[in-house]
Amino acid sequence: MRPRAVRGFLAALAAAWPEAASELHYTDPFTLLVAVVLSAQTTDAAVNKVTPGLFAAAPDAAAMARLGEAGIGAHIRSLGLWQAKARHLAELARLLVERQGGAVPGARAALEALPGVGRKTANVVLNVAFGEATMAVDTHVFRLANRTGLAPGRTVRAVEDALVARIPRSMLRPAHHWLILHGRYVCRARRPECWRCTAARFCTFAEKAAAPAGK
Ligand code: SF4
16 A cells, blocks of 8 residues: 555544544553453453453552452453463552552553563553554454555564554554454454445455445
8 A cells, every 4th residue: 555545544544433442441551451451362342341340349550469360350250361361460460569659651661571461462551541652453453454455464563563664653543443443343354344444445455345235
């Protein structure tokens, strides 16, 4: 996709998703970090079902550390990988209290040093909570970047680097949300709904889907 088309593609997504934001429920950097850790290989909707109870019991790092692995696990059993997530969150909370006075750090290295926090999670927290122009590449972003010609790459890191290089800096923060929402609701994995895609004229996907009969 050429630079002018990149801008057009993103402008079309911006118009389609003017209120784009994370669909995870959170109130501050700590609850955002916990929600993102919980969302690994799980839908945001499933995470949002368990976090009200978890955050009522543990609204901050000190309370989460006191709640401990077993206490956290009791709130998140409906999620995939809940045992590992409970273990990570208990340790993460303990380390935040010990190293950061309970605050979530705004530096990548300190975030990625926490259990359960990889590059993608750090990118989300840096983008959403700290206003940094980072790009978290999840399954939707990876698929869109390759399928549309926006930023092809074989690995998650290659796609992240290509997106950061190609997307104008002023668009990078919201672009994260535009791409996720577009991938979740329009440019779906199995059958992209190209017939109703407002960015279709900029997309280089060779097999654009026509509307099913009756639509
Ligand atoms: S035209 Fe189709 S493949 Fe291209 S971005 Fe839109 S939905 Fe996705």
